[in-house]
Amino acid sequence: MKNQSVSKNIDWITVLIYSLLVLIGWVNIYSADLVPDSDYIFDLSQNYGKQLIFIGFTIILIIVVLSIDAKFYEKYTSIIYGVALLSLMGLFVAGKTIAGQRCWYGIGPLTLQPSEFTKSATALALAKFLSDSQINLKNFNHQLIGLGILFLPIGLIMLQPDAGSALIFIMMVFVLHREGLPAWYLWTGVGAIVLFIMALLLKPQYVVLITLIGVIIQYFYSKPVRRNVIASGIVFVLMAGFSVSVDYVFENVFQQHHRDRFNILLGKQVDMAGIGYNTNQSEIAIGSGGWIGKGWLEGTQTKGNFVPEQHTDYIFTTVGEEWGFAGSAIVILLFAGLLLRILYLAENQKTKFSRIYGYGVASVLFTHYFVNISMVVGIFPTIGVPLPFLSYGGSSLWSFTILLFIFLKMDANKVNEW
Template identity: 60%
Template sequence: MKNQKVTNNIDWISILLYTVLVIMGWLTIYSASLPNQDISIFDLGQVSGKQFLFIVTSIPLIIVILTLDAKIYDKYAMIFYALGLLLLAGLFVLGKTIKGQTNWYSFGGFSMQPSEFAKIATSLVISKYLSDVQINLKIFKHQLIAFGIIALPVGLIMMQPDAGSALIFFSLMLALYREGLPGWYLATGAIAAALFILALLIQPVALIAFAAIIMIAAYFMTRRAFRNPILYAIIFVGITAFVFSVDYVFTNVLESHQKDRINVLFGKDVNMQAEGYNLNQAQIAIGSGGWLGKGYLEGTQTKGGFVPEQHTDYIFTTVGEEWGFAGSVTVICLFVGLLLRIIYRAERQKSKFSRTYGYCVASILFMHFLLNITMLIRLFPTVGVPLPFFSYGGSSLWAFTLMLFIFIKMDANQVNEW
């Protein structure tokens, strides 16, 4: 199929949502970083001016993506993936260590975080692998290969160490589920997460007793033909071992700052002027916005600089304080609208490659959005993940832009006709 004109069949709704989010993010960065109101939003000496430069340089990236033949992403997926792994591995030689993490390249005034771009490459390879008609995610061997594709970049990122970025890659399990991965994998992950949290809050013996009651009830509620006491016994033993291992993992495996973040979440043994300071100030800022907010550039918590890193991971606190509940809901609706739009367009694809990639994009954006918002309202431990299109940073903006527009190009080019 010959490559179509750039403007043919482009999803302008997705582009509109993207543009609105990027502009709103830029304006919010300006407010979050503004020491006084005499500085121009275009001042390249300020983060708002730098973000404007990142936005401007995203335009040629978009043009290139929409101009290139969409077939290259299928054809060269493995090359992109290998390059992504190489960039991640290269950090251990050439990377810059910041706050104990070696996850950035820095050359002169230019910095780049390769994990952001590795998400795109991993998504392309997962899509390439699953597009093979012989691949069936009901088969254990095929599941292992798919998990291995995700595990390679995760392992390199965990060695940096950067648990927040590594966690994002597990969102690709949602795309695998759409393409046939058995649902018990997701259920097991959700149960394990719930048990980990409960084991930190409840005495292990009481939690095991509760689990035993649930298992017995589930056994007798299951149809007789599907009752397997050995399977139930194995599951119960596994749950027991996992629950009793939580305290060891929390005490001896997790880093001190990771334990502090979990303690902050549960309000346990936390000094709110030390390890709990960031989250406490973020909640004060969001709560002070009320229904309609204090007004743009009028946030007292924001202007006072009480929330650290407010223009990056904590950018949503400025939205909550200055735009209030109404503004926060508006931003959330824009994100949800973009996610639903991507899923809708993905379901239109006849090509498994483009459909899977669309779900990978939606999954990654969803996980970033979910973790960033929930950590600010104390529903999840603090992790260093940016809010897509909102948080300050060239690497994240360029990566999210490339990721989204590759799919827009696939959809516009009707790769489902391959």
């Protein structure tokens, strides 16, 4: 088929949704950061002025990403992934420490967070590995390699430490599952989370008893040919051991602020003036917005600076307070539309590599959306995850843009892959 320009082949529906989200983000950053004596939108002393600069560089970044041949991303995936890992390692030598985390490089007045850009590199690396026709995730060695690609950056990020970013990478296991990773990996993960929460809420003996009952029920409901007393016994011992160890891990491995956030989430601790302050104030702000909100620039919680970091991780509180349920629903629907569009495009790719990369993009964005909004409304611990395209920051905006537009470049190129 004859080559056509990227401008004709790019999915403009996705570009439109992306543009709307970036615009909504800037409008709410402006509101969250506006001070009485400054209404000049290019005021570089304010975050909304800086965000405009970031958006301007983003346009240049999009042009560069779309100008590069789509095959480049597949051909040089190993180099891209390797450079990303080196950038994470370099933090331990030249990184900048902020709030106890060594997650950034300081470049003059700017900071760059390499873990954000590593998400694209890891999604590319998984796509490259899984698109090999000889790879079969029923093979244990192939499973280890696939999980290794995922957990190498996770290990480096946890050492920073940055649990929020590490969580995003963990969720890319769904990409592996989509390509054949046995379901027991996912069920093991879900089971560990459930046992962890139960062990925090109940006494160990009760958790062990519930675990025993669950294993017995599973044994008798399994098909006779799959019943194995020894295997069931081993599973019970492992689950019981994990349950009993939770308390030790929670008290000796978790940091104090992590313990506080879990205790508040589970209702074991009330500290509205301390560790629970952010979440409490964000809930108040969103709740006060009602159905249609208080109006742009009219949010009293926003103007009173009651919610810390409102222009970054808590930007959704400004949406909820000033635009109400209606505005929040529109933002969530735009997110959902973007994700569904990415999945639709992924399913229609002509190459396995671009299809799998599309799943990686959807996985990263969905996890950010879900965790951030859940955190803001108080159903998930506060872990510092930005809301894609809305939260303030050059690293997050640029990294999400690269992640998305690499896929759009692949999609635009599929007309040449017949």
